[in-house]
Amino acid sequence: MSATDRPxxxxxxxxxxxxxxxxxxxxxxxxxxxxxxxxxGVGLTAPDDALEIDATDGxxxxxxxxxHRHMWQTAMRGYGADWTLTQYFxxxxxxxxxxxxxxxxxxxxLLGAIEAIDAGVTTTVDWSHGLQTPDHADAAVDALEAVPGxxxxxxxxxxxxPWEWATSPEFRDFHRRRIDGGKLAGFQMAFDVTGDPAFPxxxxxxxxxxxxxxxxxxxxxxxxxxxxxxRLMHEGGFMTPSTVYVHAATLTHDSxxxxxxxxxxxxxxxxxxxxxxxxxxxxxxxxxxxxxxSLSMDTSVWWSGDLFSAMRSTLGADRSREHLEAHAKxxxxxxxxxxxxxxxxWATRGGARALGMDSTVxxxxxxxxxxxxxxxxxxxxxxxxxxxxxGHVVFQAQRGDVHTVLVGGRVVKRDGRLVGVDLAAARxxxxxxxxxxxxxxxxxxxxxxxxxxxxxxxxxxxxYQYTEWDAGSAQWKH
Ligand SMILES: [Zn+2]
Numbered sequence: 001m002s003a004t005d006r007p008x009x010x011x012x013x014x015x016x017x018x019x020x021x022x023x024x025x026x027x028x029x030x031x032x033x034x035x036x037x038x039x040x041g042v043g044l045t046a047p048d049d050a051l052e053i054d055a056t057d058g059x060x061x062x063x064x065x066x067x068h069r070h071m072w073q074t075a076m077r078g079y080g081a082d083w084t085l086t087q088y089f090x091x092x093x094x095x096x097x098x099x100x101x102x103x104x105x106x107x108x109x110l111l112g113a114i115e116a117i118d119a120g121v122t123t124t125v126d127w128s129h130g131l132q133t134p135d136h137a138d139a140a141v142d143a144l145e146a147v148p149g150x151x152x153x154x155x156x157x158x159x160x161x162p163w164e165w166a167t168s169p170e171f172r173d174f175h176r177r178r179i180d181g182g183k184l185a186g187f188q189m190a191f192d193v194t195g196d197p198a199f200p201x202x203x204x205x206x207x208x209x210x211x212x213x214x215x216x217x218x219x220x221x222x223x224x225x226x227x228x229x230x231r232l233m234h235e236g237g238f239m240t241p242s243t244v245y246v247h248a249a250t251l252t253h254d255s256x257x258x259x260x261x262x263x264x265x266x267x268x269x270x271x272x273x274x275x276x277x278x279x280x281x282x283x284x285x286x287x288x289x290x291x292x293x294s295l296s297m298d299t300s301v302w303w304s305g306d307l308f309s310a311m312r313s314t315l316g317a318d319r320s321r322e323h324l325e326a327h328a329k330x331x332x333x334x335x336x337x338x339x340x341x342x343x344x345x346w347a348t349r350g351g352a353r354a355l356g357m358d359s360t361v362x363x364x365x366x367x368x369x370x371x372x373x374x375x376x377x378x379x380x381x382x383x384x385x386x387x388x389x390x391g392h393v394v395f396q397a398q399r400g401d402v403h404t405v406l407v408g409g410r411v412v413k414r415d416g417r418l419v420g421v422d423l424a425a426a427r428x429x430x431x432x433x434x435x436x437x438x439x440x441x442x443x444x445x446x447x448x449x450x451x452x453x454x455x456x457x458x459x460x461x462x463x464y465q466y467t468e469w470d471a472g473s474a475q476w477k478h
Contacts, residue, residue: 006049006050006051007031007032007033007034007038007046007047007049007050007051008031008032008050008051008053008370008406008409008411009029009030009031009032009044009046009050009051009052009053010029010030010031010032010053010055010060010372010374010404011029011052011053011054011055011056012027012028012029012054012055012056013027013028013029013030013055013056013058013059013060013374013376014026014027014028014055014058014059014060014386014389015028015030015040015059015060015061015364016059016060016061016062016344016364016389016390016393017040017062017363017364017365018061018062018344018345018348018349018362018363018364019363019364019365022341022345022390024389025040025041025042027042028040028041028042028060029041029042029043029044029046029055030055030060030364030372031044031046031050032370032372032406032409033047033409034409035369035370035408035409035410036366036367036368036369036370036409037364037365037366037367037368037369037370037372038366039366040364040365040366051411053374053404053414055374055376056376057376057378057383057384057386058374058375058376058383058403059374059375059376059386059389059392059393059397060364060372060373060374060375061120061344061348061364061372061373061375061393062348062349062361062362062363062364062371062372062373063120063121063122063123063150063348063361063371063372063373063405063406063407064119064120064121064122064123064307064347064348064351064373065121065122065123065124065294065295065347065348065350065351065352065354065355065357065361065362066116066121066123066124066125066295066296066297066305066307066310066351067125067216067244067246067267067294067295067296067351067354067355068125068127068154068216068244068246068267068269068296068297068298069112069116069124069125069126069127069296069297069298069299069300069305070126070127070128070129070130070298070299070301071108071109071112071113071124071126071127071128071140071144072100072104072105072108072109072112072126072128072130072140073092073108073112073130073299073300073301074108074109074111074112074115074299074300074301074305074430075104075107075108075111075430075433075434076108076300076301076434076437077111077300077301077304077430078300078301078302079301079449079450080299080301080302080450081302082450082451082452083275083276083301083302083452084275084276084277084452085221085222085223085224085276085277085278087449087452088276088301088302089224091449092130092158093158096437096440096441096449097130097158097159098132098159099436099437099440099441100130100132100136100433100437101136101436102133102135102136102138102139103139103429103432103433104433104436104437105128105130105131105136105139105140105143106139106140106142106143106429107143107426107429107430107432107433108143108430108433109126109128109139109140109143109144110143110146110147110425110426110429110430111426111427111429111430112124112126112300112305113126113143113144113146113147113149113151114147114418114421114423114426115300115304115305116147116149116305117147117148117149117405117407117412117413117418117421118399118402118405118413118418119305119306119307119308119399119402120307120373120375120399120402120405121149121305121307122149122150122361122371122373122405122406122407123149123150123151123152123185123351123352123355123357123361123371124149124150124151124152124305125151125152125154125186125188125216125244125296125355126140126144126151126152126153126154127154127156127190127216127246128140128153128154128155128156128190129156129157129158129190129191130156130157130158131155131156131157131165132157132159132160133170134170134171134173134174137155137174137178138174138178140153141153141178141182141184144184145182145183145184147421148407148410148412148420148421149407149412150185150361150371150407150408151184151185152184152185152186152187152188152355153179153184153186153187153188154187154188154189154190154216155171155174155187155188155189155190156189156190156191161200161201162189162191162192162201162203162204163200163201163202163203163204166189166191166203166204166207166208167203167204167207171207175187175211185355185357186214186355186356186357187211187213188213188214188215188216188244189204189207189208189211189213189214189215189216190215190216190217191204191215191217192217192218192219192221192224192225192229193217193219193225193229193230193232193233194224194225194229195225195226195227195228195229195232197228197232199232199236201232202236202238205233205236205238208238209238214240214242214243214244214355214356215238215242215243215244216243216244216246216267217229217233217243217244217245217246218246218247218278219245219246219247219248219251219255220245220247220248220249220250220251220255220278220279220282221247221249221250221278221279222249222250222277222278222279223277224278226250226251227251227252227254227255230245230251230255230258230259231254231255231258234258234262239258239259239262239264240262240263240264241262241263241264242264242356243262243264243265244264244265244266244267244294244354245259245264245265245266245267246266246267246269246296247266247267247268247269247272247273247278247279247282248266248268248282248286248291249273249278249279249280249281249282250278250279251282253289256285256286256288256289256291257289259289259291260289260290260291264291264292265291265292265293265294265350265353265354266282266286266291266292266293266294267293267294267295267296267354268281268282268283268286268293268294268295268296268314268346269281269295269296269297269298269310270283270295270310270313270314270316270317271297271298271302271303271309271310271313272297272298272299272302272303273317274313274317275302275303276298276302280317280321281313281314281317281318281321283314283317283318283338284318284321284322284325284337284338287337287338292350292353292354293346293350294346294350294351294353294354294355295307295310295311295314295343295346295347295350295351296310297309297310306398306399307347308393308394308397308398308399310347311340311343311344311346311347311393311394312394312395314338314343314346315338315340315343315394315395318337318338319333319336319338322336322337322338339390340388340390340391340393340394340395341390343394344390344393344394348362348363349362349363350362369408369409370406370407370408370409371406371407371408372404372405372406373402373404373405374402374403374404374405375393375397375401375402375403376401376403376404377400377401377403377416380401382396382397382401383396383397383401400416402416403415403416
């Protein structure tokens with residue numbers, strides 16, 4: 001990660017350090033020298049040549065971390081807005097996912113990577129399960145390396161069993177060429193464990209262990225993965241502190257106990273779980289098992305790469321569940337368990353911890369990498385008053401308010417504008433991908449894929465008579 005030559009000083013912001021004590025510093029400065037945070041405090045002295053950025057009336061926070069995003073699918077932004085998991089699986093796994101060429105993976109990753117840094121998400125796991133060939137994998141990495149963000153490649157291939165691709169010489173060769181000594185922030189292996197008692201995924205886990213790669217897996221997904229997969233992983237000794245369980249929404253206490261006991265973490269994609277049907281967003285359960293949480297947006301084919309949205313929906317889903325559980329017992333929740341401060345922690349430190357990067361990113365403290373987000377929008381009526389800083393980030397701010405972003409000391413967005421990013425080129429590549437997919441599928445299939453049938457709604461019988469108010473007689477007439 002190359003930093004700009006000049007130091008950077010943010011002046012007079014409300015700083016959410018997200019350090020261990022979650023220290024909040026009003027009217028404070030953040031000094032960045034090289035790729036690191038040099039100092040955080042009030043009235044700092046900066047080198048003469050420092051670039052000064054006025055953070056007055058703004059909030060400074062650490063760059064956010066998304067631990068699970070299928071970035072190749074960003075090329076189809078919004079296409080699946082009305083999908084369930086069923087349509088998703090049919091489209092990508094069974095029917096049309098194979099149509100993605102390396103160029104299409106590049107296009108999706110490029111746009112997804114740009115979207116991430118623009119929204120203040122400075123570290124993103126590319127859960128890249130469309131890597132059908134080594135050329136696809138090279139294209140995915142080429143795109144990530146072309147954008148000045150921090151990216152972890154989670155290598156996967158939904159067109160083969162993990163025991164096939166993970167043990168292939170091509171995969172080993174790719175790892176040697178692009179990961180060892182490469183420019184990416186990290187590497188994971190991405191595959192799911194179906195619960196087949198023969199546990200064919202064992203071979204892939206063994207490769208991960210040999211390479212020292214963390215495994216990220218969609219676990220506890222209704223109808224797809226369940227407790228059997230967790231038990232097989234546990235019995236095989238493959239559940240480790242670096243394992244990331246994505247969704248983990250339909251598991252029993254036994255599985256949560258196994259996750260908690262082995263130190264892994266859960267990547268919660270609330271908007272995804274709510275819309276697609278993996279199960280209820282599990283934070284209300286994870287709390288009871290003391291399982292670490294990070295947040296993710298899953299895919300821009302439905303939602304967007306926006307962690308403000310993730311924080312907001314996660315807080316809402318947790319509270320919604322808590323109220324409902326209480327109402328079912330004729331009780332009232334008078335104090336919410338989950339606080340805004342906690343979801344900001346999950347969006348920053350939680351992600352950093354899940355990726356083993358807690359000593360380098362996730363907080364604004366001296367010595368850490370300078371991944372800094374300034375939320376500031378002087379034209380917005382929503383930027384004042386700022387009374388509850390964490391609550392403001394979660395419920396008031398949005399990605400359009402991301403004013404300036406630094407990644408490793410490098411300014412990648414300033415005054416609301418991306419710096420050194422060719423958005424027009426990304427747009428042209430994505431347009432070419434859409435043309436290719438549309439043509440290969442045919443217009444009818446393309447439209448059908450985007451517009452699943454709506455089941456008929458059975459209207460319930462209404463016991464009440466239709467009535468109308470008669471203003472003349474001031475009475476209901478029948
Ligand atoms: Zn996913």
